[in-house]
Amino acid sequence: MSFPNTTKAPRADFPDLRKHNNCMASALTPGIYARLRDKTTPNNWTLDQCIQTGVDNPGHPFIKTVGMVAGDEETYEVFAELFDPVIKDRHNGYDPRTMKHPTDLDITSGFFDERYVLSSRVRTGRSIRGLSLPPACTRSERREVERVVVTALAGLKGDLTGRYYSLGDMSEREQQQLIDEHFLFDKPVSPLLTAAGMARDWPDARGIWHNNEKNFLIWINEEDHTRVISMEKGGNMKRVFERFCRGLKQVERLIQERGWEFMWNERLGYILTCPSNLGTGLRAGVHIRLPLLSKDARFKKILDNLRLQKRGTGGVDTAATGDTFDISNLDRLGKSEVELVQLVIDGVNYLIECEKRLERGQDIKIPSPVPQFRK
Amino acid sequence: MPFGNTHNNFKLNYKVEEEFPDLSKHNNHMAKVLSKEVYGKLRDKQTPSGYTLDDVIQTGVDNPGHPFIMTVGCVAGDEESYEVFKDLLDPVISDRHGGYKPTDKHKTDLNHENLKGGDDLDPNYVLSSRVRTGRSIKGFTLPPHNSRGERRIIERLSIEALNSLDGEFKGKYYPLKTMTDAEQEQLIADHFLFDKPVSPLLTCAGMARDWPDGRGIWHNENKTFLVWVNEEDHLRVISMQKGGNMREVFRRFCVGLQKIEEIFKKHDHGFMWNEHLGYILTCPSNLGTGLRGGVHVKLPKLSTHPKFEEILTRLRLQKRGTGGVDTASVGGVFDISNADRLGSSEVEQVQLVVDGVKLMVEMEKKLEKGESIDSMIPAQK
Numbered sequence: 001m002s003f004p005n006t007t008k009a010p011r012a013d014f015p016d017l018r019k020h021n022n023c024m025a026s027a028l029t030p031g032i033y034a035r036l037r038d039k040t041t042p043n044n045w046t047l048d049q050c051i052q053t054g055v056d057n058p059g060h061p062f063i064k065t066v067g068m069v070a071g072d073e074e075t076y077e078v079f080a081e082l083f084d085p086v087i088k089d090r091h092n093g094y095d096p097r098t099m100k101h102p103t104d105l106d107i108t109s110g111f112f113d114e115r116y117v118l119s120s121r122v123r124t125g126r127s128i129r130g131l132s133l134p135p136a137c138t139r140s141e142r143r144e145v146e147r148v149v150v151t152a153l154a155g156l157k158g159d160l161t162g163r164y165y166s167l168g169d170m171s172e173r174e175q176q177q178l179i180d181e182h183f184l185f186d187k188p189v190s191p192l193l194t195a196a197g198m199a200r201d202w203p204d205a206r207g208i209w210h211n212n213e214k215n216f217l218i219w220i221n222e223e224d225h226t227r228v229i230s231m232e233k234g235g236n237m238k239r240v241f242e243r244f245c246r247g248l249k250q251v252e253r254l255i256q257e258r259g260w261e262f263m264w265n266e267r268l269g270y271i272l273t274c275p276s277n278l279g280t281g282l283r284a285g286v287h288i289r290l291p292l293l294s295k296d297a298r299f300k301k302i303l304d305n306l307r308l309q310k311r312g313t314g315g316v317d318t319a320a321t322g323d324t325f326d327i328s329n330l331d332r333l334g335k336s337e338v339e340l341v342q343l344v345i346d347g348v349n350y351l352i353e354c355e356k357r358l359e360r361g362q363d364i365k366i367p368s369p370v371p372q373f374r375k
Numbered sequence: 376m377p378f379g380n381t382h383n384n385f386k387l388n389y390k391v392e393e394e395f396p397d398l399s400k401h402n403n404h405m406a407k408v409l410s411k412e413v414y415g416k417l418r419d420k421q422t423p424s425g426y427t428l429d430d431v432i433q434t435g436v437d438n439p440g441h442p443f444i445m446t447v448g449c450v451a452g453d454e455e456s457y458e459v460f461k462d463l464l465d466p467v468i469s470d471r472h473g474g475y476k477p478t479d480k481h482k483t484d485l486n487h488e489n490l491k492g493g494d495d496l497d498p499n500y501v502l503s504s505r506v507r508t509g510r511s512i513k514g515f516t517l518p519p520h521n522s523r524g525e526r527r528i529i530e531r532l533s534i535e536a537l538n539s540l541d542g543e544f545k546g547k548y549y550p551l552k553t554m555t556d557a558e559q560e561q562l563i564a565d566h567f568l569f570d571k572p573v574s575p576l577l578t579c580a581g582m583a584r585d586w587p588d589g590r591g592i593w594h595n596e597n598k599t600f601l602v603w604v605n606e607e608d609h610l611r612v613i614s615m616q617k618g619g620n621m622r623e624v625f626r627r628f629c630v631g632l633q634k635i636e637e638i639f640k641k642h643d644h645g646f647m648w649n650e651h652l653g654y655i656l657t658c659p660s661n662l663g664t665g666l667r668g669g670v671h672v673k674l675p676k677l678s679t680h681p682k683f684e685e686i687l688t689r690l691r692l693q694k695r696g697t698g699g700v701d702t703a704s705v706g707g708v709f710d711i712s713n714a715d716r717l718g719s720s721e722v723e724q725v726q727l728v729v730d731g732v733k734l735m736v737e738m739e740k741k742l743e744k745g746e747s748i749d750s751m752i753p754a755q756k
Contacts, residue, residue: 009524012523012524012527012528013522013523013524014523015523015585015588016523016552016585016588043382043385044382044384044385045382048522052584052585055584055585055588056583056584056585056586132382136382138382138385138386138389138394139393139394139395139396140386140389140390140393140394141389143393168397194578194579195578195583195584199437199579200433200436200437200579201396201397201436201437204396204397
């Protein structure tokens with residue numbers, strides 16, 4: 001949308017980013033802003049809309065945020081001049097102009113010591129091609145996403161048989177129960193989401209689907225059209241990932257039967273709202289107790305070299321309580337799903353080894369850095 | 376808010392039923408008025424600056440209700456919103472402003488000498504007195520819709536105008552961007568500064584975008600005359616002081632406001648005003664005078680009296696907590712102010728506050744003595 005009666009000169013509208021620390025603020029220059037400001041995607045999504053969340057949220061206490069979102073699939077093309085450097089910055093030098101992203105959803109091994117690992121989880125997101133993304137979507141588009149996905153999920157069978165719970169119809173008690181079990185998404189209070197318009201019309205067309213065993217879940221219309229989650233207590237990451245891949249493939253088949261498909265391309269992999277989730281959109285992680293290692297001064301460096309990230313057990317905007325951490329892969333783009341999960345498996349096993357060594361009074365080593373993309 | 380609903384033409388591909396918001400759990404003025412028919416009639420329109428119906432109603436869709444007050448649930452993005460979307464806004468205005476009709480005329484009276492009394496409210500009960508209003512600068516879009524460039528120009532114009540004031544109005548501008556945390560906390564505690572925008576009523580309407588760019592507070596040296604720049608309106612003008620001398624507060628309010636208006640007019644940027652709606656502001660609840668005149672007053676006994684609400688209604692007054700519109704009262708101290716904005720003048724509204732508060736303080740004193748106040752209950756004003 002333009003603001004016709006003001007500022008013809010882009011310079012006058014350029015945001016003040018001097019106190020900002022996010023990827024968008026690092027990449028956006030007056031030159032780029034001037035060239036892109038008056039462009040729109042076919043759905044009329046604009047640059048100002050992409051960056052609003054980054055302008056409104058200068059920084060985050062725990063992580064360097066991206067500071068911009070896509071309104072639709074075409075955003076990544078029309079505003080490539082800004083998105084490409086941001087993607088490169090966020091994804092460790094991955095260059096969308098020259099590189100290709102590999103997709104691979106067939107697993108290998110992975111069991112963890114359950115004295116340390118309390119639970120294992122893999123999540124990703126998927127967008128339905130042809131419908132705008134959460135920052136931009138209209139109410140009808142959002143309702144259409146819900147319809148398409150819920151219809152498809154009704155076709156899942158066996159251990160994946162399940163049920164849909166619309167957020168609007170759920171009782172407060174059901175909702176609190178699902179939050180406590182780490183199943184449900186938060187009411188949108190994070191300014192990162194609200195400033196990007198993702199909470200509009202809440203709770204219209206939002207909901208959660210899960211199988212009867214509550215180890216395969218789909219969030220509908222939160223930060224992405226869908227978030228797909230496989231999880232269970234304990235350390236059997238292999239089973240978690242196997243179910244993840246199987247479920248994901250079945251859902252894809254079911255929507256394709258009705259003429260829909262996921263947003264994906266060779267350059268960027270799976271297209272999601274936040275550039276940080278491009279590629280695999282995959283976050284594989286565990287809740288793990290590391291009382292000794294977490295107090296060791298080398299903890300951060302070890303995580304960095306293993307390409308792992310720590311969060312609190314409440315998710316991205318929380319701090320760790322006690323000695324229990326959420327440890328997951330940092331990367332999303334440039335490595336396949338299998339590679340990333342393997343990385344988590346190897347990394348978490350290394351962390352457990354370190355914890356055991358510290359228990360025994362032995363010393364630990366910082367591992368050498370895991371290599372970046374295959375060239 | 377300019378970005379959630381910009382692809383308005385694209386949306387027209389979907390039927391009204393598919394786009395119509397779910398308002399079944401809602402309780403605000405917009406939800407009461409908005410039908411599928413009205414939605415269908417207005418959805419393909421936009422103001423000259425591109426503001427659409429969905430922009431107008433987004434805050435009401437996102438905020439079904441408020442614990443203490445019945446909210447309006449819609450905002451204007453520019454002066455023309457009140458014309459282009461009159462099929463929605465006229466009934467909302469009527470509902471909110473006691474049956475005000477589209478043909479009614481609003482009178483403006485900022486002559487402080489027309490106020491009777493108001494200088495003798497008992498300071499043992501009336502802790503502070505305050506009058507505020509808002510003003511919008513013609514030619515710019517309103518806070519839900521404006522761009523960074525517009526907001527900055529509004530700020531610049533305001534600073535120029537305010538810096539030219541002198542005498543009791545001589546003061547200084549503090550941009551939010553460069554204020555220290557300590558200064559900011561002090562100003563909030565003094566009831567001088569506006570909140571960081573956390574209220575979803577404001578954030579869902581897009582008024583917190585780009586914070587704190589272009590926002591600030593100007594006040595005179597005595598801290599008795601303040602102007603907020605670019606919060607919920609272009610300007611909020613406030614006169615206040617401790618104690619019960621509402622007359623003096625209103626004098627300073629009128630004089631200061633008129634000085635500011637002269638300066639803006641001289642630069643060809645008058646205030647948005649028309650005969651029907653008075654002063655044009657972002658929220659339809661503030662049309663007319665945009666005036667909220669009130670006191671912080673101790674009414675521990677009266678506030679627990681079963682007829683308290685009834686008395687307030689009859690006096691055409693409204694209660695809030697001492698932290699402002701989204702708060703509850705603390706320790707029996709209430710913020711009491713006029714409920715009306717449109718259809719009566721500034722002088723009339725402040726007169727209601729002065730007379731009404733005087734009466735309530737007398738009631739409080741009676742209750743302290745254990746006496747009944749039944750004979751004092753007023754007729755509906």
